[in-house]
Amino acid sequence: MNDLRKKLTVIPERCSGCRVCELVCAIAHTGVNNPKKARIKIISLYPHPVIKMPIVCEQCKKPKCRDVCPTDAIVVNDGVVTILEDKCMSCHACVSACPIGAIFIHEDIDTPFKCDMCGGDPECARACPKKAILYIPEHTLGQSHRLKAALQYAHMQEVEYYEKGVKKKLRYAEVETGGTRGDNNEN
Amino acid sequence: MQRSRPVVPEVITMRIKGGYHNRILHVDLTKCKTSVEQVNSKFALKYIGGRGWGARLVWEHMKENCDPLGPDNIIVIAPGPLSGLYLPASGKTSICSISPTTGIYGDSNIGGMIGVELRQAGFDAIVIHGRSSELSYLWIDDDDIQLMSAAKYQGMGSIETEHQLREDIGDETVKVASIGPAGEKMVRMACISADWGRNAGRTGMGAVLGSKNLKAIAIRGSKDIPVADLARLTKISNQAYKTLSKHNLFEFWQRQGLMSVIDYANTVGILPTRNFKDAYFDEAEKINGDVMELNYKIGDTACFGCPMACGNVNLVKDGKYAGTVIEGPEYETAAMLGSNLGISDFDAILRGNYLCDEYGIDTITTGSLIGVMIEAYEKGLVSLDDVDGMALQWGDDDNIMDLIRKIAFREGVGDTLADGVYGVIKRWPQLIPIISHVKGLDQSAYDARVAVTMALGYGTSDIGAHHARAWPVAKELEMGEKWDLQQKADLVIYHQTVRPLFDMLGVCRLPWIELGFDENTYAEFYSAATGIEFTLKKLLNLSNNVYNLTRAINIRLGMTRADDKPPERVFNDPIKTGPHAGKALSREEYENILDIYYRRRGWDIDGIPTDETLIASDLEDVIKYMEPKRKSNNAVKSRK
Numbered sequence: 029m030n031d032l033r034k035k036l037t038v039i040p041e042r043c044s045g046c047r048v049c050e051l052v053c054a055i056a057h058t059g060v061n062n063p064k065k066a067r068i069k070i071i072s073l074y075p076h077p078v079i080k081m082p083i084v085c086e087q088c089k090k091p092k093c094r095d096v097c098p099t100d101a102i103v104v105n106d107g108v109v110t111i112l113e114d115k116c117m118s119c120h121a122c123v124s125a126c127p128i129g130a131i132f133i134h135e136d137i138d139t140p141f142k143c144d145m146c147g148g149d150p151e152c153a154r155a156c157p158k159k160a161i162l163y164i165p166e167h168t169l170g171q172s173h174r175l176k177a178a179l180q181y182a183h184m185q186e187v188e189y190y191e192k193g194v195k196k197k198l199r200y201a202e203v204e205t206g207g208t209r210g211d212n213n214e215n
Numbered sequence: 216m217q218r219s220r221p222v223v224p225e226v227i228t229m230r231i232k233g234g235y236h237n238r239i240l241h242v243d244l245t246k247c248k249t250s251v252e253q254v255n256s257k258f259a260l261k262y263i264g265g266r267g268w269g270a271r272l273v274w275e276h277m278k279e280n281c282d283p284l285g286p287d288n289i290i291v292i293a294p295g296p297l298s299g300l301y302l303p304a305s306g307k308t309s310i311c312s313i314s315p316t317t318g319i320y321g322d323s324n325i326g327g328m329i330g331v332e333l334r335q336a337g338f339d340a341i342v343i344h345g346r347s348s349e350l351s352y353l354w355i356d357d358d359d360i361q362l363m364s365a366a367k368y369q370g371m372g373s374i375e376t377e378h379q380l381r382e383d384i385g386d387e388t389v390k391v392a393s394i395g396p397a398g399e400k401m402v403r404m405a406c407i408s409a410d411w412g413r414n415a416g417r418t419g420m421g422a423v424l425g426s427k428n429l430k431a432i433a434i435r436g437s438k439d440i441p442v443a444d445l446a447r448l449t450k451i452s453n454q455a456y457k458t459l460s461k462h463n464l465f466e467f468w469q470r471q472g473l474m475s476v477i478d479y480a481n482t483v484g485i486l487p488t489r490n491f492k493d494a495y496f497d498e499a500e501k502i503n504g505d506v507m508e509l510n511y512k513i514g515d516t517a518c519f520g521c522p523m524a525c526g527n528v529n530l531v532k533d534g535k536y537a538g539t540v541i542e543g544p545e546y547e548t549a550a551m552l553g554s555n556l557g558i559s560d561f562d563a564i565l566r567g568n569y570l571c572d573e574y575g576i577d578t579i580t581t582g583s584l585i586g587v588m589i590e591a592y593e594k595g596l597v598s599l600d601d602v603d604g605m606a607l608q609w610g611d612d613d614n615i616m617d618l619i620r621k622i623a624f625r626e627g628v629g630d631t632l633a634d635g636v637y638g639v640i641k642r643w644p645q646l647i648p649i650i651s652h653v654k655g656l657d658q659s660a661y662d663a664r665v666a667v668t669m670a671l672g673y674g675t676s677d678i679g680a681h682h683a684r685a686w687p688v689a690k691e692l693e694m695g696e697k698w699d700l701q702q703k704a705d706l707v708i709y710h711q712t713v714r715p716l717f718d719m720l721g722v723c724r725l726p727w728i729e730l731g732f733d734e735n736t737y738a739e740f741y742s743a744a745t746g747i748e749f750t751l752k753k754l755l756n757l758s759n760n761v762y763n764l765t766r767a768i769n770i771r772l773g774m775t776r777a778d779d780k781p782p783e784r785v786f787n788d789p790i791k792t793g794p795h796a797g798k799a800l801s802r803e804e805y806e807n808i809l810d811i812y813y814r815r816r817g818w819d820i821d822g823i824p825t826d827e828t829l830i831a832s833d834l835e836d837v838i839k840y841m842e843p844k845r846k847s848n849n850a851v852k853s854r855k
Contacts, residue, residue, distance in 0.1 A: 044515040044516055044517035044521075044524035044526070045516055045517055046518070046520060046521050046522065046524060047328075047520065048301075048456070051301040051520060059445065060439040060442075061301055061442045061445060061448075062440065063299075063331075064335060065439075071387065074378070074411045080516075157459075157517075157521075157523075158515065158522075185532075187537055189533075190537075196538065200530055200532075
């Protein structure tokens with residue numbers, strides 16, 4: 029029970045975009061080597077500024093996906109938002125309703141799928157080589173986000189430059205170099 | 216727009232349980248047709264994949280008088296059987312063809328995600344034939360394959376094309392390989408770029424795509440990549456990732472990547488400086504990994520499945536190049552566009568890197584040839600008119616940026632440089648002594664004067680003077696003092712066997728080189744993937760066979776012993792400063808080690824694989840092509 033009081037959170041500044049999380053997730057949940065079947069997805073954008081971000085279910089307390097589900101196929105079990113496959117009719121309403129896009133579909137799989145936190149020991153957090161995905165106690169979740177916000181604020185900088193004679197402005201985040209106290213992920 | 220859905224033949228009963236889809240996509244641009252070749256398991260296992268498959272396909276399609284930029288040449292894009300699998304750094308793809316830079320076999324590999332996406336689309340390789348009548352791009356959406364007009368992207372930079380194509384297709388996750396304006400203009404050092412500035416840089420593969428009027432390849436795949444024993448693979452890989460992450464340099468590697476090599480190369484005295492005149496740069500501390508990490512780095516990037524994340528995304532924050540963002544440089548680029556041109560301003564290196572990536576030209580060849588021109592002008596070997604009135608000087612970044620642009624767009628002196636080493640030599644034969652190349656490919660960023668193994672590695676590399684095949688310099692400097700020539704030749708052969716194996720499997724060799732990861736593990740990965748037990752020794756034999764095959768391709772295309780020589784400078788021009796000041800190699804020693812090398816490889820005195828060697832390499836069909844070469848070689852010899 030105590031395990032389920034933990035949550036997944038991400039620090040995008042650390043992500044290198046290697047997609048190891050997608051691989052281990054897909055292998056653990058589907059038994060095949062196919063990152064497109066993962067319950068987590070890395071979004072990489074380029075170039076200003078460099079963004080790489082793992083997208084994974086936040087396990088909302090009042091999930092939008094549950095609210096829109098016409099067949100009540102989405103329930104919250106011990107804090108984990110769960111799709112009941114036998115009730116699901118695969119209308120994909122939840123996929124569009126999720127504000128961060130953390131519910132996925134694949135043509136080989138009948139119903140939409142999402143993160144189940146691997147029953148309390150998430151593969152992605154274990155495997156991430158950059159420690160960009162953390163599995164931490166719920167009460168420190170805010171701490172991590174506060175840290176994230178502080179990091180962003182502290183390291184956000186602006187630069188002015190000229191391109192073809194036009195003055196332009198660019199905002200960028202300094203690379204994070206310090207340690208991150210309170211976010212130990214040594215499990 | 217033409218659309219075609221390839222006819223897929225019935226699946227032949229397979230013995231291999233995984234690792235391969237056993238499908239090669241053939242695209243004939245002249246006829247606008249695609250077809251799927253069902254690969255038999257004998258071929259798959261004999262050549263493994265990647266560069267191995269590529270070399271065999273090139274061999275089968277080659278003609279002895281083929282124009283590398285003509286429609287008869289093919290280009291093979293081949294990830295390997297381990298590409299896309301759950302194991303460290305499984306994102307590599309080989310691109311093989313007859314090279315327009317050298318006129319012989321050429322290949323280059325690229326990281327990122329493009330090969331993985333191809334494997335997810337259900338193909339192990341693409342072979343591109345012919346020439347499209349108009350500038351096009353290939354759109355592979357699983358089994359739905361279309362050739363689309365790329366008129367809109369004409370003249371666009373590589374990275375810009377990638378960005379624009381994603382936007383037009385409407386999916387940010389589509390993977391794109393593209394060429395820049397230089398590729399379109401068939402600049403002979405043009406590269407193929409993917410994942411925002413990862414490049415298959417060497418041997419002019421971008422020019423081959425340009426000659427085929429193919430601007431880009433966009434891929435989206437959703438299929439499983441078959442693995443025979445996924446549980447076994449997962450178990451080995453979990454351990455592998457853990458082992459790597461415990462290495463004491465792991466975290467340092469994530470921070471600096473290959474940029475840390477600048478300090479190493481300068482300390483041991485092999486950093487190319489001012490067109491390889493010197494091997495020690497007194498301002499190296501201004502362009503090293505620490506400078507990058509402290510002042511420029513804004514993010515990490517990794518290829519597929521790689522924990523090491525060697526890619527550094529850098530930003531120039533102020534000065535005239537402010538706003539330049541680029542993934543890179545890595546060591547080669549920082550050395551060739553930095554110390555090799557006398558540039559000690561990291562801003563300028565980043566700008567040069569950005570321009571090369573966006574125009575789509577190889578940073579090594581570009582840095583080398585610009586260095587040649589600066590030295591030529593300095594020594595009065597070319598006139599001010601020859602270099603378009605630019606008074607070239609070491610470290611003068613304005614003129615250097617201008618030269619990069621001129622090469623990419625074939626303007627003025629750039630038009631000559633764009634034809635590569637042979638183009639430059641044809642116009643200015645007096646520059647031969649100052650151009651560091653082998654078989655037309657410029658030397659990469661490790662000086663060979665300090666180590667005869669490195670010279671031999673460059674001299675006998677199947678694509679020209681590149682370190683991808685052999686990088687024995689560090690080992691020789693460390694422990695080679697007491698080695699005899701045979702031990703040295705054997706080290707080069709071992710390198711030339713083990714390093715290409717990574718390209719055949721479709722994985723990166725850096726975990727092995729940099730973090731001492733056990734190469735035997737790759738045999739386990741391959742066994743788990745295919746369900747057939749392989750030892751490293753067996754795989755190395757297969758890799759060696761491919762080396763004999765690429766050698767045979769080159770012999771067929773006219774290469775002789777005389778071409779197996781390192782850059783002239785290695786013998787004639789001792790290093791000026793640094794720990795190896797005064798050092799140059801002796802021609803006699805080199806000829807001796809070359810004799811030993813040929814003997815140890817089972818090649819005759821002229822460097823042609825003997826019949827016995829070819830039979831042992833399972834290449835009986837190659838023998839008949841070697842016979843006439845043997846005779847003509849002898850004739851040439853007796854004439855001399």
